Amino acid sequence: MGDDKMLKRLTAFLTAAVMMCAAPLACSAEVIEHEVSVPPKILVLGDSIAAGYGLEGYSEDRYSCASYANLLHDQYDAELKDYGGCTLVNSAVVGDTSQQLLDHINAGEFDADLADSDAVIISIGGNDILGLFLDFLRNDLGITPESTMSDIMDKTKDIIGIAMDMKDMSDDMDKALKEFSGTLDDIINAVNSKSSGEIIMQTLYDPLDNFTAAVAFQSISKDKISKLNSIIKDHAVDENGTERYIVADVFSQFDGHGKELTNINNFDIHPNKNGHTLIAACIDKVIRTKKYVYKETVPDSSESGEKGKNAMLMTGAAAGGLVVVIAAAALIRHRKKG
Numbered sequence: 001m002g003d004d005k006m007l008k009r010l011t012a013f014l015t016a017a018v019m020m021c022a023a024p025l026a027c028s029a030e031v032i033e034h035e036v037s038v039p040p041k042i043l044v045l046g047d048s049i050a051a052g053y054g055l056e057g058y059s060e061d062r063y064s065c066a067s068y069a070n071l072l073h074d075q076y077d078a079e080l081k082d083y084g085g086c087t088l089v090n091s092a093v094v095g096d097t098s099q100q101l102l103d104h105i106n107a108g109e110f111d112a113d114l115a116d117s118d119a120v121i122i123s124i125g126g127n128d129i130l131g132l133f134l135d136f137l138r139n140d141l142g143i144t145p146e147s148t149m150s151d152i153m154d155k156t157k158d159i160i161g162i163a164m165d166m167k168d169m170s171d172d173m174d175k176a177l178k179e180f181s182g183t184l185d186d187i188i189n190a191v192n193s194k195s196s197g198e199i200i201m202q203t204l205y206d207p208l209d210n211f212t213a214a215v216a217f218q219s220i221s222k223d224k225i226s227k228l229n230s231i232i233k234d235h236a237v238d239e240n241g242t243e244r245y246i247v248a249d250v251f252s253q254f255d256g257h258g259k260e261l262t263n264i265n266n267f268d269i270h271p272n273k274n275g276h277t278l279i280a281a282c283i284d285k286v287i288r289t290k291k292y293v294y295k296e297t298v299p300d301s302s303e304s305g306e307k308g309k310n311a312m313l314m315t316g317a318a319a320g321g322l323v324v325v326i327a328a329a330a331l332i333r334h335r336k337k338g
Contacts, residue, residue: 034083034294038076038287039118039197042088044069045101045110046123050092054263054270062090066273068280069121075284083294089113097127098183105190114195118292121200121283122245124187125232128176129224130207130269132169133217166220173224181231188235188244198290199245200283201236203229205254207262207269225251246290248283 044050052058052067063070073088080086091110093100101124104110114120191199208221229251236247254261254275261275262268271279 029297029299032296032298034296036080036083036292036294038079038086038284039292040076040080040083040086040294041116041118041197042069042073042076042086042121043110043113043117043119043195043197044088044090044092044121044123045105045191046092046121047096047101047127048092048094049126049270050121050123051090051094052276053094054268055273055276062092063088066276068271068276068283071276071280072121072284072287075280080294083296089117092123095127096124097131098124098180098187102183102187102190105187105194111194114191114197117195117197119198119200119287120191120195121202121248122187122191123202125180125184125228126204126269128180129173129228130204132172132176133221133224166217170220170224173220174227177224177227177231180228181235184231184235192244198287198292200248200286201232201245202248202279202283203232203251205251205258205261205271205275207258207264209254209256209258211259211264246286248279248286250279250282253278253282 048054050067050069051062052065052069055065055067057065058067059065067090069088069090069092073086076086091104091113093104096104101122105114188199188201204225206221206225208218211218229249233247233249236245237243258264261271261278263270263272
């Protein structure tokens with residue numbers, strides 16, 4: 001075998017040796033876990049309340065308004081700035097009922113985000129019952145956001161007729177509440193099967209609690225919303241007393257201030273800016289009752305030990321051999337030319 005062929009083979013062998021020895025130094029890393037007070041990755045699920053509908057700047061992308069989800073993200077992003085910040089995914093769907101949310105989850109639409117979440121914040125149930133109430137106002141009474149107080153008084157003069165219609169609506173709401181109880185269990189079970197993050201369920205506020213234009217409906221609104229919230233609170237633990245989710249009691253924070261904290265004056269039940277600020281504070285309070293982990297990927301510190309030294313020695317030896325071979329090749333070529 002000629003000198004050139006021998007040198008080429010030896011050069012290739014030593015080059016491969018250098019790369020193999022250097023690879024552990026270049027690729028090895030470790031994950032360091034930091035305990036933090038707020039979740040680094042948040043997923044928001046639910047309905048129009050969670051989406052921020054009705055707020056100034058609201059759009060379908062959900063990130064352009066001062067919703068409680070965006071307020072929490074901004075607060076936590078600043079708080080976790082030394083750990084890489086906070087990420088938010090808001091997958092709330094305007095108009096969704098509890099069954100529709102469950103359908104989305106079961107269809108796997110949120111699987112990737114659920115698996116990557118540290119906290120899952122859920123607002124659901126309002127459309128299950130308040131949707132029936134709003135349909136009653138619009139379809140049975142013909143009351144719209146443009147209706148004046150005089151219009152409302154005229155339409156509510158038929159006390160007997162309204163009472164009969166309200167009885168039917170009340171029965172429909174009770175049926176919806178019974179279905180909600182079972183659907184909520186299915187939602188929580190499905191989320192728990194797809195995510196290891198903390199689940200935060202918020203209760204529903206009563207937008208009519210001091211809205212004098214709808215005084216005739218305040219009693220039924222309070223009754224049904226209270227029943228909905230009781231279901232949310234009762235299902236927070238399983239039959240063995242194990243916590244399934246934590247409850248952010250938004251209802252109690254809004255109690256007596258529905259008119260000031262929502263857009264109900266425009267016949268819009270959604271929270272206004274002040275309402276979202278209050279919801280954010282309520283959720284933040286319960287979130288901080290838990291601890292979360294921020295994972296940081298850094299070069300493996302063990303490389304400074306024996307393993308790293310061995311790899312460096314092997315790399316140096318192989319590299320030195322490669323230099324000698326290259327020098328020898330150059331000398332042979334020089335002699336051949338002479």
